[in-house]
Amino acid sequence: MEWVNIVIQGVLIGGLYAMFAAGLALIFGVMRLVNIAHGDLIVLAAYIALMTTDTLGINPLLAIVIVVPIMAAVGYGLQRALLNRTLGDDLLPPLLVTFGLSVIIQNALLELFTADSRRLRAGAIEVASFPLAEGVWIGVLPLLQFVVAVAVIGALQLLFYRTPFGRAFRATSDDQSVAQLMGLDNRHVFALAMALSLAVIAVAGVFIAIRTNFDPAIGPARLIFGFEAVIIGGLGSMWGTLAGGIILGVAQAVGAQINPGWQLLAGHLAFLFILALRPEGLFPKVKG
Amino acid sequence: MIASFKVEHATRSSRIGVAAFALGFVLLAAAPVWGGRDDLRLLSEIYAYVALASLWNLLAGYAGLVSVGQQAYVGLGGYMLFASTILAGVHPLLAVPLAGAVAAVVALPVAGLMFRLRGHYFAIGTWVVAEVFRLIASQLSALGGGSGISLPASIVTAMAPSRQLREFLMYWVALALVVIVLAAIVLLLRSRYGLALTAIRDNEIAARSNGVDVTRTKLVVYVLTAFGTAMIGALIFLQKLRISPDTAFSVNDWTAFVIFITVIGGIGRVEGPIIGTIIFFVLRQTLADLGSLYLLMLGAVAIAVMLLAPKGIWGFLAERFGWQLLPLERRLRFAADARTT
Numbered sequence: 001m002e003w004v005n006i007v008i009q010g011v012l013i014g015g016l017y018a019m020f021a022a023g024l025a026l027i028f029g030v031m032r033l034v035n036i037a038h039g040d041l042i043v044l045a046a047y048i049a050l051m052t053t054d055t056l057g058i059n060p061l062l063a064i065v066i067v068v069p070i071m072a073a074v075g076y077g078l079q080r081a082l083l084n085r086t087l088g089d090d091l092l093p094p095l096l097v098t099f100g101l102s103v104i105i106q107n108a109l110l111e112l113f114t115a116d117s118r119r120l121r122a123g124a125i126e127v128a129s130f131p132l133a134e135g136v137w138i139g140v141l142p143l144l145q146f147v148v149a150v151a152v153i154g155a156l157q158l159l160f161y162r163t164p165f166g167r168a169f170r171a172t173s174d175d176q177s178v179a180q181l182m183g184l185d186n187r188h189v190f191a192l193a194m195a196l197s198l199a200v201i202a203v204a205g206v207f208i209a210i211r212t213n214f215d216p217a218i219g220p221a222r223l224i225f226g227f228e229a230v231i232i233g234g235l236g237s238m239w240g241t242l243a244g245g246i247i248l249g250v251a252q253a254v255g256a257q258i259n260p261g262w263q264l265l266a267g268h269l270a271f272l273f274i275l276a277l278r279p280e281g282l283f284p285k286v287k288g
Numbered sequence: 289m290i291a292s293f294k295v296e297h298a299t300r301s302s303r304i305g306v307a308a309f310a311l312g313f314v315l316l317a318a319a320p321v322w323g324g325r326d327d328l329r330l331l332s333e334i335y336a337y338v339a340l341a342s343l344w345n346l347l348a349g350y351a352g353l354v355s356v357g358q359q360a361y362v363g364l365g366g367y368m369l370f371a372s373t374i375l376a377g378v379h380p381l382l383a384v385p386l387a388g389a390v391a392a393v394v395a396l397p398v399a400g401l402m403f404r405l406r407g408h409y410f411a412i413g414t415w416v417v418a419e420v421f422r423l424i425a426s427q428l429s430a431l432g433g434g435s436g437i438s439l440p441a442s443i444v445t446a447m448a449p450s451r452q453l454r455e456f457l458m459y460w461v462a463l464a465l466v467v468i469v470l471a472a473i474v475l476l477l478r479s480r481y482g483l484a485l486t487a488i489r490d491n492e493i494a495a496r497s498n499g500v501d502v503t504r505t506k507l508v509v510y511v512l513t514a515f516g517t518a519m520i521g522a523l524i525f526l527q528k529l530r531i532s533p534d535t536a537f538s539v540n541d542w543t544a545f546v547i548f549i550t551v552i553g554g555i556g557r558v559e560g561p562i563i564g565t566i567i568f569f570v571l572r573q574t575l576a577d578l579g580s581l582y583l584l585m586l587g588a589v590a591i592a593v594m595l596l597a598p599k600g601i602w603g604f605l606a607e608r609f610g611w612q613l614l615p616l617e618r619r620l621r622f623a624a625d626a627r628t629t
């Protein structure tokens with residue numbers, strides 16, 4: 001029963017990683033941009049949640065309603081003011097500018113909030129749990145996080161394939177200049193994609209703030225988890241990122257059970273293993 | 289007609305540049321005579337950054353392999369030095385090239401995996417590799433695990449009997465290493481590989497269609513860079529006398545600074561990292577008190593340079609005035625008889 005509990009823990013945390021990954025995959029799909037500051041923006045969302053709950057005194061889960069639009073606005077502004085200028089054939093500018101951004105966000109958070117680790121208090125829900133079967137317990141908060149992640153990814157999938165919004169994203173993804181000829185303003189489409197990406201990771205950031213201790217330095221590790229989930233899952237669909245997140249989460253949970261020092265290592269090794277065996281991921285994009 | 293022409297690398301500015309480098313080398317080699325202990329320490333650190341930035345520039349600026357995980361090899365080099373001296377009794381100065389060789393061997397399978405990741409994803413993949421190395425290092429209880437280990441005094445004193453002599457020796461090794469790294473890069477760029485690399489830098493598809501084996505060239509550069517980076521890493525930690533997973537695999541110290549130096553100085557040019565390092569240290573000596581604000585400003589300056597002058601300070605000067613400090617250009621010079629026929 002112990003192992004069942006561990007795998008369930010891993011699956012539930014995998015939902016969180018899937019949200020990191022969905023944000024990354026979304027902007028990579030639309031504009032071929034890999035945002036190295038992705039993890040630091042997740043941490044920024046956690047700190048915005050901290051400030052919101054501190055000033056308004058509301059339940060952290062309610063803070064999502066405020067943090068999501070703020071992060072979406074940050075994403076839109078960031079893309080319009082800075083990142084759009086870096087896009088082109090050359091790989092270097094977007095990588096180096098987002099790398100610089102990552103360093104700036106980390107150190108700005110360090111200046112404003114110090115290196116102390118913080119945590120949000122969500123009340124009784126934090127420790128609430130219920131039995132699923134004999135000896136198998138599920139925490140309410142982890143389950144809620146997982147359900148929200150699945151809902152977010154399902155919504156993204158629908159938005160991508162069933163709405164005019166998603167059609168614009170897919171068109172720009174397929175061919176930027178033709179999309180522009182068809183009357184799409186790429187700069188606006190890219191900014192919307194970034195806004196959506198940061199809205200998704202804002203949800204993830206609030207859950208991180210409630211479930212774990214966080215400090216300004218944890219961003220890069222979140223970027224890496226999201227990236228690994230993307231590569232494991234493949235770039236075929238948003239559901240791939242969910243599968244990737246779950247595999248990563250389970251690998252970490254199992255690794256931690258064998259030896260506490262192996263938690264992260266086991267996740268990285270799972271990623272390298274998939275990269276060696278199936279470099280296109282488990283759910284690759286269909287070539288047409 | 290048999291073409292009678294030759295390829296010239298040097299220009300007037302590069303002759304002045306090479307003379308300046310030679311003069312500078314003599315002055316710097318004599319630093320133990322004119323400088324104090326702090327000067328030597330600062331200069332050694334500068335050499336390490338010039339070398340690290342030059343190697344990263346070769347990797348990212350020429351081969352288009354934008355790695356944010358070169359701390360993997362700095363740390364690996366450092367740990368190899370500690371492992372080979374403490375556990376196997378190797379002489380510390382011999383351990384430096386040994387660390388480079390081990391890193392080159394390790395880099396082969398790593399490249400095999402990482403080259404499957406295209407472009408942007410390669411960058412984050414290299415970061416994962418560095419994290420894996422860091423986590424493995426913190427599991428090595430023989431080398432102090434997560435809290436690290438110091439180099440035993442017996443190994444330190446075995447290098448040279450007096451502290452002063454030891455400091456001179458390490459200073460000269462640091463200077464020699466940066467000169468070797470720079471010379472190797474210049475020679476590589478003047479060779480056939482250099483022509484291939486410059487072609488890849490300018491246009492990868494065009495290079496491929498002209499018969500350049502792009503993957504093989506990139507692999508060679510990746511492995512050579514790992515070799516050099518690990519040697520520098522070994523020397524850095526030989527000077528620090530202490531290593532821990534967090535300092536050895538620090539992304540800020542060994543990648544962020546190195547990237548900012550190269551971008552500000554001028555990426556894709558050999559002179560860029562040298563100019564960038566000088567600027568970096570001048571700024572650091574004046575602004576070091578600002579702590580994390582300094583890193584924040586450096587990031588902002590690097591972004592501004594990337595957007596406004598993507599070829600950096602040296603790239604701007606070189607284009608404006610046609611300067612080159614090192615003889616790297618290729619110009620065809622025809623013999624008189626060839627021109628008449």
